[in-house]
Amino acid sequence: MADIHDDRDEAVAPSTEVATVDDHSAAAPATAVVRADRIPNPGFPPHRPRVTDLDPKKEKQAERTISALFLLSIVGSVLAVVAYFAFPIDQANPGSVRLNNLFLGLGITLALLGVGIGAVHWSKALMHSHEEVEMRHPTRGSDESRTKAVEIFSQANKESGFTRRSLVRNTLIGAVAVTPIPAVVMFRDLAGDDDPVALLKQTMWDEGVRLCRDPSGTPIRAADVTIGSAFHVIPEGLAELEYHRIEEKAKAAVLLMRLPVDELNEDPAKADWSYDGIVAYSKICTHVGCPVALYEQQTHHLLCPCHQSQFDVANHCEVIFGPAARPLPQLPITVDDEGFLVARSDFRDPVGPTFWEINR
Amino acid sequence: MSTTTTAPSAGTATQAAPSTGMRFTGWAANYIDERTSASTAVKTLGRKIFPDHWSFMLGEVALYSFIVILISGTFLTFFFDPSMTEVEYSGSYVPLQGIPMSVAYHTALDISFEIRGGLLMRQVHHWAALLFVASVALHMLRVFFTGAFRKPRELNWVIGFLLFVMAMALGFTGYSLPDDMLSGNGLRIIDGMIKGIPVVGAWISYLFFGDEFPGTQIIQRLYILHIMLLPAITIALIGVHMLLLIVNKHTQFAAPGRTNDNVVGAPVMPTFAAKAGGFFFIVFGFIVLIASLFTINPIWNYGPYDPSPVSAGTQPDWYIGWADGALRLMPPNLDWVIFGYTLPMGVLIPTVVMLVFLALIAVYPFLEAWVTGDKREHHIAERPRNAPVRTGIGAAAVVFYCGLWAAASSDLIATHFRVTLEGVIHTLQFITVVGPFIAYWITKRVCLALQRKDREMALHGFETGRIVRLPGGEYIEVHEQLDDYERWKLVAHDEYQPLMIRPDDNGRITVRQRVRAGLSRWFFEDRVAPVTQREIEAQKH
Numbered sequence: 067m068a069d070i071h072d073d074r075d076e077a078v079a080p081s082t083e084v085a086t087v088d089d090h091s092a093a094a095p096a097t098a099v100v101r102a103d104r105i106p107n108p109g110f111p112p113h114r115p116r117v118t119d120l121d122p123k124k125e126k127q128a129e130r131t132i133s134a135l136f137l138l139s140i141v142g143s144v145l146a147v148v149a150y151f152a153f154p155i156d157q158a159n160p161g162s163v164r165l166n167n168l169f170l171g172l173g174i175t176l177a178l179l180g181v182g183i184g185a186v187h188w189s190k191a192l193m194h195s196h197e198e199v200e201m202r203h204p205t206r207g208s209d210e211s212r213t214k215a216v217e218i219f220s221q222a223n224k225e226s227g228f229t230r231r232s233l234v235r236n237t238l239i240g241a242v243a244v245t246p247i248p249a250v251v252m253f254r255d256l257a258g259d260d261d262p263v264a265l266l267k268q269t270m271w272d273e274g275v276r277l278c279r280d281p282s283g284t285p286i287r288a289a290d291v292t293i294g295s296a297f298h299v300i301p302e303g304l305a306e307l308e309y310h311r312i313e314e315k316a317k318a319a320v321l322l323m324r325l326p327v328d329e330l331n332e333d334p335a336k337a338d339w340s341y342d343g344i345v346a347y348s349k350i351c352t353h354v355g356c357p358v359a360l361y362e363q364q365t366h367h368l369l370c371p372c373h374q375s376q377f378d379v380a381n382h383c384e385v386i387f388g389p390a391a392r393p394l395p396q397l398p399i400t401v402d403d404e405g406f407l408v409a410r411s412d413f414r415d416p417v418g419p420t421f422w423e424i425n426r
Numbered sequence: 427m428s429t430t431t432t433a434p435s436a437g438t439a440t441q442a443a444p445s446t447g448m449r450f451t452g453w454a455a456n457y458i459d460e461r462t463s464a465s466t467a468v469k470t471l472g473r474k475i476f477p478d479h480w481s482f483m484l485g486e487v488a489l490y491s492f493i494v495i496l497i498s499g500t501f502l503t504f505f506f507d508p509s510m511t512e513v514e515y516s517g518s519y520v521p522l523q524g525i526p527m528s529v530a531y532h533t534a535l536d537i538s539f540e541i542r543g544g545l546l547m548r549q550v551h552h553w554a555a556l557l558f559v560a561s562v563a564l565h566m567l568r569v570f571f572t573g574a575f576r577k578p579r580e581l582n583w584v585i586g587f588l589l590f591v592m593a594m595a596l597g598f599t600g601y602s603l604p605d606d607m608l609s610g611n612g613l614r615i616i617d618g619m620i621k622g623i624p625v626v627g628a629w630i631s632y633l634f635f636g637d638e639f640p641g642t643q644i645i646q647r648l649y650i651l652h653i654m655l656l657p658a659i660t661i662a663l664i665g666v667h668m669l670l671l672i673v674n675k676h677t678q679f680a681a682p683g684r685t686n687d688n689v690v691g692a693p694v695m696p697t698f699a700a701k702a703g704g705f706f707f708i709v710f711g712f713i714v715l716i717a718s719l720f721t722i723n724p725i726w727n728y729g730p731y732d733p734s735p736v737s738a739g740t741q742p743d744w745y746i747g748w749a750d751g752a753l754r755l756m757p758p759n760l761d762w763v764i765f766g767y768t769l770p771m772g773v774l775i776p777t778v779v780m781l782v783f784l785a786l787i788a789v790y791p792f793l794e795a796w797v798t799g800d801k802r803e804h805h806i807a808e809r810p811r812n813a814p815v816r817t818g819i820g821a822a823a824v825v826f827y828c829g830l831w832a833a834a835s836s837d838l839i840a841t842h843f844r845v846t847l848e849g850v851i852h853t854l855q856f857i858t859v860v861g862p863f864i865a866y867w868i869t870k871r872v873c874l875a876l877q878r879k880d881r882e883m884a885l886h887g888f889e890t891g892r893i894v895r896l897p898g899g900e901y902i903e904v905h906e907q908l909d910d911y912e913r914w915k916l917v918a919h920d921e922y923q924p925l926m927i928r929p930d931d932n933g934r935i936t937v938r939q940r941v942r943a944g945l946s947r948w949f950f951e952d953r954v955a956p957v958t959q960r961e962i963e964a965q966k967h
Contacts, residue, residue: 097798097799097800097922097923097924097925097946097950098798098800098802098920098921098922099920099921099922099923101921101958103958103959103960104956104958104959105913105914105917105956105957105958105959105962106959107682107683107684107685107914107918108682108683108910108911108913108914109682109683110682110683110690111682111683111911150542150543154542155518155539155540155541155542157518157540158518160518160519160520160539163538163539163545166542166543166545166546167543167545167546167549167717167718168718168719169718170542170543170546170718171546171714171715171717171718171719172715172718174546174711174714174718175711175714175715175718176711177711178707178708178710178711178714179707179708179711179712179715181704181707182704182705182706182707182708182709182710182711183704183708184704185700185701185703185704185707186700186701186704186705186708187704188700188704189692189696189697189698189700189701189704190701193696193697193700194697197690197691197692198473198475198690198691198692198693199475199683199688199689199690200473200474200475200675200688200689200690201687201688201689202675202686202687202688202689202803202805204803205578205673205674205803253633254633256633256634256636256643257632257633257635257636257637257641258637262628262629262631262632262638263628265632265638266621266628266638280734281732298734298735300734310637310638312640312731312732312733313637313638313639313640313641315732315733315734316614316638316639316640316733317638319733319734349734350733351618353618353753353772353773354614354615354617354618354619354622354753354773355614355615355617355618355621355639356611356614356615356618356736357611357733357734357735357736359734359735359736359738360738371736371737371738371739371740371837372611372615372736372740372750373750373753373754374754374836374837374847374851375758385758385759386758387758387847387848387851388754388758388851389753389754389755389756389757389758389760389772389773390758390759390772391758391759391760391761391770391771391772392761418618418621419617419618419619419621419622419770419773420621420622420761420768420770420773421621421622421627421628421631421768421770422623422624422625422626422627422628422767422768422769423628423767423768424768425763425766425767425768426766426767
């Protein structure tokens with residue numbers, strides 16, 4: 067491997083005196099201290115032969131072990147194919163998937179590890195064990211090739227007039243810089259024509275829309291909501307939506323809870339948003355949008371399982387812990403003539419994560 | 427390229443009757459070489475030397491697990507359909523029968539339950555992905571702590587850094603594809619973070635998802651990124667990474683006979699090739715073994731994505747944990763409203779902090795090179811103790827990362843150890859903010875102490891455990907000197923001293939120089955000088 071020797075280096079065979087560190091570094095050591103009385107590199111230690119180098123019996127044994135490992139690998143491949151057919155997936159028996167996975171996997175494992183361990187053992191026990199030395203050379207090209215490279219560039223420059231014809235060059239750079247712009251514009255149709263900001267500020271809820279159970283879609287009577295209970299709620303009609311059902315649900319999901327009226331601390335301006343201690347809040351976390359699904363009825367706290375934001379239902383769902391910044395929006399509700407809970411309007415505040423235009 | 431090879435087949439043919447196999451090999455080699463000049467490549471690379479150390483294996487694990495990912499992933503693409511069209515489940519997994527779900531989730535279930543070996547390949551793919559990111563990260567730590575990013579390898583460090591980012595991106599896009607409840611909530615979080623971007627957040631989210639969240643496009647879009655664009659970039663980066671490895675040659679640890687000007691180890695053909703090739707099979711076999719024994723990502727337990735339910739104790743794959751944890755550690759109520767526009771700082775601060783952290787990782791080699799002003803090439807991997815400040819910085823970064831990472835399990839830590847959730851969060855906030863400084867200080871002290879111990883050992887030898895009573899009644903423990911080979915590892919490192927502030931040509935001291943001198947003092951003020959020959963000589967008398 068000494069074909070591209072630079073004349074400053076001399077080939078170093080093991081156990082000769084070796085060159086010191088700052089030998090070929092013409093570059094400045096800067097803050098490194100170069101001491102004159104550094105301890106010299108002692109050179110290569112004497113080679114220690116392996117047991118397989120000394121004892122022909124051990125060598126033979128290693129050879130047998132390696133072949134045995136390769137043979138084992140073949141057995142593994144065969145076993146994998148056998149397992150593929152011997153452990154079919156039986157539709158009626160889910161446990162068959164596990165067996166198929168296990169035995170097919172173990173067969174393949176054996177096939178792979180046999181080859182791998184065998185090859186590594188071969189290299190370690192039998193292949194030539196003397197370390198070899200290759201000289202390094204400065205990474206920079208030789209002065210000759212650097213000069214040549216500069217020549218080529220200047221020749222190319224002269225032949226093309228790249229620097230001389232600056233108008234041509236500058237207009238070219240300008241033109242190339244502008245070409246990607248159509249590509250950027252073309253991404254506009256990744257989505258439709260609506261204004262996402264407007265979409266984010268409205269949900270399916272509207273005056274008179276009944277509160278229904280998720281996922282069955284059956285309406286909820288106020289009388290069914292006992293103190294301490296919580297309902298996962300979707301708007302009436304959502305379950306039947308043909309189009310945009312999941313998108314609507316991602317905004318309209320609501321949690322319905324009933325608290326003892328005296329424990330519910332209500333904003334006087336929103337006093338008519340609840341009904342007899344029954345309150346409805348958006349289930350979509352105002353942090354980054356996970357469903358705030360855990361309700362602790364003793365403390366009236368809601369907990370978002372994704373990032374542990376906690377909201378106090380008794381106090382307008384204000385944030386009491388965790389990274390959320392806005393209270394969960396409240397859905398104003400009342401009861402219709404048949405005793406079912408209905409919305410009085412859409413949410414008055416946008417649901418879900420905060421965005422730039424949320425307060426505009 | 428005009429490579430003149432000496433009249434090839436003629437020479438071999440006249441030598442003592444080779445076997446049919448040999449004749450065929452010779453003919454084939456000649457055939458290929460006359461069309462590709464492959465012999466030049468063999469001549470250049472065939473006996474290239476690779477030094478040996480267990481830690482050099484980490485990068486190999488990364489490369490091999492990536493190949494396993496390509497192989498298993500290709501199998502999965504034959505059966506997976508990334509469509510979000512809604513269908514009713516009709517497969518053999520009873521608990522989900524009749525439930526509406528996307529085609530993507532359906533086919534992911536079919537791979538698990540209807541196709542023999544499908545579950546195995548899914549699990550191989552997922553386990554290999556976890557191992558890939560882990561080995562990339564460990565490989566980076568090895569390179570960092572041994573200073574193997576120094577000249578001439580700074581650019582390869584940046585490429586490796588990009589590969590780390592690619593690994594996380596590939597992991598996240600892949601993890602989202604089955605469209606199950608867990609990964610859907612992961613996407614929901616991404617959506618929330620995108621919406622928080624100032625000015626354009628709502629629009630980027632709308633365009634990315636092709637509609638309001640979740641839309642019907644996102645899985646297909648992520649699929650294209652996951653199986654085409656990101657792998658293509660990753661493969662290209664790996665190619666350049668390997669090419670630069672060959673150009674720069676591998677670093678080696680200090681050992682007798684090894685210098686900055688040579689590389690000592692095993693040649694590619696045959697020893698290194700056998701070892702590395704065998705190791706690929708071992709890594710592959712190990713991944714398949716795990717995949718056949720341990721379940722990973724049981725999507726059938728989670729159900730299809732639905733924006734309303736969520737399970738408690740959810741966690742992302744490990745490499746996304748630090749991002750999730752960063753979100754969890756923010757204190758409440760940080761929406762800033764400026765001129766009516768809203769900045770959700772609770773989301774923006776962690777995002778910016780993570781981006782700055784990644785940027786610092788990417789540019790670290792250039793910062794250190796500027797501070798030390800060292801323009802020499804470095805091919806000897808440093809022992810971490812011999813660069814105490816760098817090692818301290820690394821330890822600080824690790825503690826910071828791990829604090830964020832642990833925060834992604836804050837709820838599980840709380841329930842598992844029966845402590846309050848608030849307590850866990852506050853503790854981890856402390857660990858991520860103050861912990862790095864403590865870790866830096868302790869690590870630096872430990873490094874210096876280890877250097878002193880090395881010095882002591884180089885000068886006075888090691889304790890033999892043999893206690894001798896002197897004629898005067900004094901007891902001493904006999905120390906035995908190291909031989910020159912053993913000592914070399916302890917004394918081979920360079921010593922650095924802080925930069926002196928000197929006026930420039932105009933007699934001025936620039937701010938830039940002051941900053942550099944300050945940083946240089948920080949790096950090298952506390953140091954232990956390596957043992958010199960004179961000290962050794964003095965010791966002998």
